[in-house]
Amino acid sequence: MKSNAPGQLLGYSIQFPRALYHLLMSGPKDVVCIEVLGDVATLKSNGELLAEEDKSSIVSNPLTNRSTDLWKTLFNWMEAINSKDIDVDRTKFVLYSNQSGKQGIVHKFSSAQDKSEVQRALDYTKKTLGNLKSEHEIWKYYDFVVNKNESLLCKIIQRFELQIGNGAGFDQVRAEIQRKHVPDGQIEFIMDSLNGWIQKVIIENIAARKKSIISWEDFDRQFKVLFDRSRCRELIDFTMHYSKEHDKVQKQVELRPLYLKQLEAIELSEEEILEAVSDYLRADVNLEKWIENEIIDENIASDFEDRLMKFWENQRKRIKITEKRLGETEQGQLLLIDCNSRLETIRDMTPPLSTIPGTYHALADEPLLGWHPNWEKIFPK
Structure with a gap:
C-alpha cells in the first residue's frame, strides 16, 4: 500500500534541525519557536521577527512555479500580516527547502534586492503563469497574492530569502556548530544531543499545552554543558585492536x-x-x-x-x-x-x-x- 506518511513525517521532523540552526544563529534575549508564528520563527530582542516556512520532499523540488507549497506560504504570510500577527516592515521572510530545483519564480523573488528587481520578478511571474486557469489548485492563492495584493507582495519580496538545504536539514547546523570553534570530532555528538534536547522541550511544551518556545539563555546553558561533556566523552579509543597477524x-x-x-x-x-x-x-x-x-x-x-x-x-x-x-x-x-x-x-x-x-x-x-x-x-x- 502506497503512503505519503514518510514525506509528511520528514516535513514535521525537519523543523527541529531548523530550530536548532536558528538557535545557533540567535543572540541574548532572542527566542525561537516552532508552530507559533509559522513553522519556525525567531523573535529578536529588538522586536524584529524572522518567520520561516519549511518545505521538504523526499524525491523532488517542493517549490516549483506551480507548487501549492510556494503560493500557500505567500498567502499565509499575507493573512498573518492582515490580521496584525506579523509586522511586514519588521519581519524577514524565509522559505527553506531541503531540495534544490530548476531556477524559477521563487529564485527570482529571493534574488530581488531593490524595487526595480522586485518589479522584474513580478513581471516574470505574470508572464510565466499568465495562462493559469481558475480551476488550478493554486489559483485561489495566486489570485489573492499577485492579483489582489501586489503592493503587499512587493514588500514581502523585498524582505524575502530562499534557503536551500540538503536531505534532513543538518548541513547548516553542522557548519554553525563548527563556527563555534568546536573540533570536527565533537560536532556530531553536540549536534545529536542538542537536537534531542530541542525535541524533548518542544514535545513537553505541546503536551502541557504551552507554546513551543526556547529562549537563547536556555539554549546557551545546554550548549555549554554539552560542550564540556563532549570533551570528556571524546577521550575514546580511536583504534582497532592490532592482532598479532596485523x-x-x-x-x-x-x-x-x-x-x-x-x-x-x-x-x-x-x-x-x-x-x-x-x-x-x-x-x-x-x-x-x-x-x-x-x-x-x-x-x-x-x-x-x-x-x-x-x-x-x-x-x-x-x-x-x-x-x-x-x-x-x-x-x-x-x-x-x-x-x-x-x-x-x-x-x-x-x-x-x-x-x-x-x-x-x-x-x-x-x-x-x-x-x-x-x-x-x-x-x-
Whole structure:
C-alpha cells in the first residue's frame, strides 16, 4: 500500500534541525519557536521577527512555479500580516527547502534586492503563469497574492530569502556548530544531543499545552554543558585492536625498534612482545587523534609523559632497594609490570587501557627510560 506518511513525517521532523540552526544563529534575549508564528520563527530582542516556512520532499523540488507549497506560504504570510500577527516592515521572510530545483519564480523573488528587481520578478511571474486557469489548485492563492495584493507582495519580496538545504536539514547546523570553534570530532555528538534536547522541550511544551518556545539563555546553558561533556566523552579509543597477524604489528617485529630490544633484554615472551607492539601502535594513533581533534594539546601530553616518567623513576629506585634478591631480568620485568599497571589520568579522564603501556614503550624507544637495571649501558643514547 502506497503512503505519503514518510514525506509528511520528514516535513514535521525537519523543523527541529531548523530550530536548532536558528538557535545557533540567535543572540541574548532572542527566542525561537516552532508552530507559533509559522513553522519556525525567531523573535529578536529588538522586536524584529524572522518567520520561516519549511518545505521538504523526499524525491523532488517542493517549490516549483506551480507548487501549492510556494503560493500557500505567500498567502499565509499575507493573512498573518492582515490580521496584525506579523509586522511586514519588521519581519524577514524565509522559505527553506531541503531540495534544490530548476531556477524559477521563487529564485527570482529571493534574488530581488531593490524595487526595480522586485518589479522584474513580478513581471516574470505574470508572464510565466499568465495562462493559469481558475480551476488550478493554486489559483485561489495566486489570485489573492499577485492579483489582489501586489503592493503587499512587493514588500514581502523585498524582505524575502530562499534557503536551500540538503536531505534532513543538518548541513547548516553542522557548519554553525563548527563556527563555534568546536573540533570536527565533537560536532556530531553536540549536534545529536542538542537536537534531542530541542525535541524533548518542544514535545513537553505541546503536551502541557504551552507554546513551543526556547529562549537563547536556555539554549546557551545546554550548549555549554554539552560542550564540556563532549570533551570528556571524546577521550575514546580511536583504534582497532592490532592482532598479532596485523601487517603493522608484523612490520614492527621485523624492524625491531629500540623499545622491542628493551623488552627482549628482560626476556619477555613472544606473546608479551606482540601485546607491547599493539599497545605502542594504539597509543600512538590515539595521541595523534586527540591532539588533532583538540581534545588535548602538546602541553597536556607532555605533562602526562612527565608523570609516567616520575613514577618509573620512583619504582626503579624502590625495586633496586627492596628486590636485590631478584636477578636483573626479573627486576626489569617487575618494573615493567608496575609501570604498565599504573593508573594515570589525562585531564582527569581515564584513557584507554593501551595508553599507559603504549606511552611507556614510546618513551623507551627514544630512549628516555628502560627496563633492565643496566639499560643505559646496553642502549646508550
